[in-house]
Structure formats: C-alpha cells, structure tokens
Amino acid sequence: MAVEEIYPAEALKGKRVVPGDKSISHRAVMFGSLAEGKTTVQGFLPGEDCLSTIDIFRKLGVSIEQNEDTVTIESRGTRGLQEPAEILDVGNSGTTARLVAGILAGCPFHSVLTGDASIARRPMTRVTDPLTKMGASIRGRKNCKYTPLSIQGQHTVGIHWISEIASAQVKSSILLCGLQSEGVTEVTEPFRSRDHTERMLEAFGVRLYRDENSVSLKGGQSLSARHVNVPGDISSAAFFLAAAAMLQGSEVTLENVGINPTRTGILDVLTAMEADFEIINERTDCGEPAADIVIRGSELQGTTIDGALIPRLIDEIPVLAVLATQANGRTVIQDAEELKVKETNRIDTVVQELKKFGASIEATKDGMIIDGPTPLTGADTKTYGDHRIGMAMAVASLAADGPSRIHESEAAAVSYPLFFEDLTSLRTDS
Numbered sequence: 001m002a003v004e005e006i007y008p009a010e011a012l013k014g015k016r017v018v019p020g021d022k023s024i025s026h027r028a029v030m031f032g033s034l035a036e037g038k039t040t041v042q043g044f045l046p047g048e049d050c051l052s053t054i055d056i057f058r059k060l061g062v063s064i065e066q067n068e069d070t071v072t073i074e075s076r077g078t079r080g081l082q083e084p085a086e087i088l089d090v091g092n093s094g095t096t097a098r099l100v101a102g103i104l105a106g107c108p109f110h111s112v113l114t115g116d117a118s119i120a121r122r123p124m125t126r127v128t129d130p131l132t133k134m135g136a137s138i139r140g141r142k143n144c145k146y147t148p149l150s151i152q153g154q155h156t157v158g159i160h161w162i163s164e165i166a167s168a169q170v171k172s173s174i175l176l177c178g179l180q181s182e183g184v185t186e187v188t189e190p191f192r193s194r195d196h197t198e199r200m201l202e203a204f205g206v207r208l209y210r211d212e213n214s215v216s217l218k219g220g221q222s223l224s225a226r227h228v229n230v231p232g233d234i235s236s237a238a239f240f241l242a243a244a245a246m247l248q249g250s251e252v253t254l255e256n257v258g259i260n261p262t263r264t265g266i267l268d269v270l271t272a273m274e275a276d277f278e279i280i281n282e283r284t285d286c287g288e289p290a291a292d293i294v295i296r297g298s299e300l301q302g303t304t305i306d307g308a309l310i311p312r313l314i315d316e317i318p319v320l321a322v323l324a325t326q327a328n329g330r331t332v333i334q335d336a337e338e339l340k341v342k343e344t345n346r347i348d349t350v351v352q353e354l355k356k357f358g359a360s361i362e363a364t365k366d367g368m369i370i371d372g373p374t375p376l377t378g379a380d381t382k383t384y385g386d387h388r389i390g391m392a393m394a395v396a397s398l399a400a401d402g403p404s405r406i407h408e409s410e411a412a413a414v415s416y417p418l419f420f421e422d423l424t425s426l427r428t429d430s
C-alpha cells in the first residue's frame, strides 16, 4: 500500500489541464461500443474505472485500442456484442456496474458482473428493480441487492420509472435498456442529475424527449459512430479549486474543464463562499460545454449546501468539507444521504478523517456540519480505498501546520492517476 507524504503549502500557482471527465469517458466507450463503425475518443480518462469499462467491452467482443487519452473503438453495433466467456469485472466503478447492467439486460446472452469489495457493498436494487420490471432476467446476491449479478438478456419493454433518487446511473441504466426495448422508456427523477447520457446519445444520433426532470426515448434506435472530445473533469479540478481558494496568494488556471450545468454545483458554492474566480474561453464540443477556470485565494464564508444542489456536486462534497474548515462561520451540508453508498460511506469517512486534522466537523443523518476557520494539524490519514477521500485529505494537508501522510494513496488512480504529481507541480515551494 502506497503512502504519500504531504507538506503544508503557502500557495498554489500555475496552470493545469486536469484529466478527462470520468462520466463522459465511460459513456464514450459504451456508446462507441453500441454504435456500428469506428468511434474515436480524445481526452479519455485513463483512470482505473474507465479502464474497467474498456476491459468489459473487449470481453463482449468489441475491438478497442487505447493509448493514454486516445481510444479507437470498432464495433458491429449492439447486435454485434457477444456472450463473454469470462466474468465481467467492474473493479471499483459503480457507473460501470449500473450502466452495463442496463445494456446487458437486453442482449440475448448470459453474463456475470462483479467488482471489488467496495462494489460488493453498493446497492444494485436501484437498477435491478426497474430493469426487472422491464422484463430483464437478473439474479444477484441477497435478492439482487448486491453484485455479483447474473444477467440473462432477453426481450424487454419500455416503462415509465419514477425514481426516488436523483441518480444519473439509475437514469442511464434504464435509458440504455430502453434503447433495446419495445416501446417508449421514460425516467423521472426528483432533481435533475448529470445529463451526459442524454447529451452524448443525442450526439450519437438518438432522439430523446426532455422535460424538466424527465427524459424519454423510443426503443429500437441505433447509434451512429463519431468522434468524441472529452473535456477535463470538474470533479478532479475540484481539488485544485478548493486548495487554491483556501490558500491566500494562490492563482491557478484550470484549462478545458467541463462546465455542464448539471455538474457545476461547486461553482455555485464557491460563489456563495465568496471565492475569487472567473470562467473564460467558453466553448462547446459534442454537446458538452467546457471553459478555463481561473481561481485565486481569498477569505471565505460558510454556506449551506442542500436540495437540488446536491446531485450537481455529489462527488465534490469531501473536498468542499475540507474547504469549509477554512471558511468563516458554519457550513451545513444536508440532503446528501447518497454519500453513504459511494466507494465508502463518505459522511463517516470525511468526518472521521477530518477530525484527525483537528477540524470542527460533525456528522448528521444526511450530511455534516462544519465550523471554521480551524487551524489544521498534520495527520496520518487513510483513503479506505476511496479515491476522493485520499485527494480531499491531500488538500486538507496543504492547510495543516506540519506534514501529513495519506495511507493507501494508490486509490487516487481510480479517477486521477497523476494527482499527486499535478499537486506537486502547482506548489510554489516545490
């Protein structure tokens, strides 16, 4: 197990291109595998989660070449997918497990999906329930609650699913099954979750109907292969946004960051906290807006993060909690029960690990309460295999009064393989 030692930093300065968006990279590989012909992807995230997605589609018979951030996919379309001779391993990736389950539900062969110890604890009923209602034949541990899932693909029919949670994985799984189903499939969610599936399906030639928090499509549509440019991941940029915002004297430019409005909750929070940042060079590619973000250190104020904001920043909450320790006053994070079913229970891990730094933070039933500003002390902290916990604690280490150690730091490779190198390159004292 790797250990990273992180020293306090005065400020961060410089420019970085953060790696490709994880959600969009997964979808580029999946949709390229469903489209007949040649799909090329530039800016792909070569993180472990997205490599698991590539590995699965190769096992399903798709020809995929990947070289760093460039991917070429040659497929015979959905009907060309073949029964895998091996078990399909999603690794640590919930997105892969849930979206691939939706695709396999309608493919006329048998497959088994499994993953690592963290995946084995994450709820699958949220997708197996609607997929089963659509006619899918799925068996799984504890009555389909958990992986491994055994899927016998067969004829499925569209449904109108009203989801209790705002989850892009649930919505996408159902829509992907709907693409191969008879009739219309519609998903309604309480708040709009990230809409990369909708935008990319449209770019691949699928017709969708969108209305507020609902989206529907007709089954039987085929995808047209194309080129996809993946913007940088705002969830990865978040670590540098938070670090630069809280360290006075910082000035960092993050280039080509995806700013899809369903993902920019962190920018709304930075505004509410009175952070000093600007968005420049906006452009749109493949339906996804991107821009450069310039951020400077400043005095920050506590804020409340809840309701419809939560799905727009769900993966950024660990690092926003770190930022809140350095803001004036109280920050309240609520309506975020979903944090409990991520790679770790992120309410518990964030609170427990930040307490090791001396933060004033308490867990609540659906979030946390943080009082600041608190001087942090160097700490020995652990990722528990959760990439975002490790990177968030690295940011906390920058504001501490002495060195900190991040144990099991290799977890960062799930979404940001060169995170610690990039962090070092932005330090003014490196």
Ligand SMILES: O=C(O)C1=C[C@@H](OP(=O)(O)O)[C@@H](O)[C@H](O)C1
Binding pocket: 022, 023, 024, 095, 166, 167, 168, 169, 170, 172, 193, 194, 314, 315, 338
């Ligand atoms: O669809 C996606 O790419 C993702 C959706 C979110 O999960 P939920 O759909 O479970 O909220 C997010 O936390 C995850 O990192 C990626």
Ligand SMILES: C=C(OP(=O)(O)O)C(=O)O
Binding pocket: 022, 049, 092, 093, 094, 095, 096, 315, 342, 343, 388, 415
């Ligand atoms: C929750 C995450 O991903 P997934 O659900 O795909 O494992 C994440 O990247 O923070």
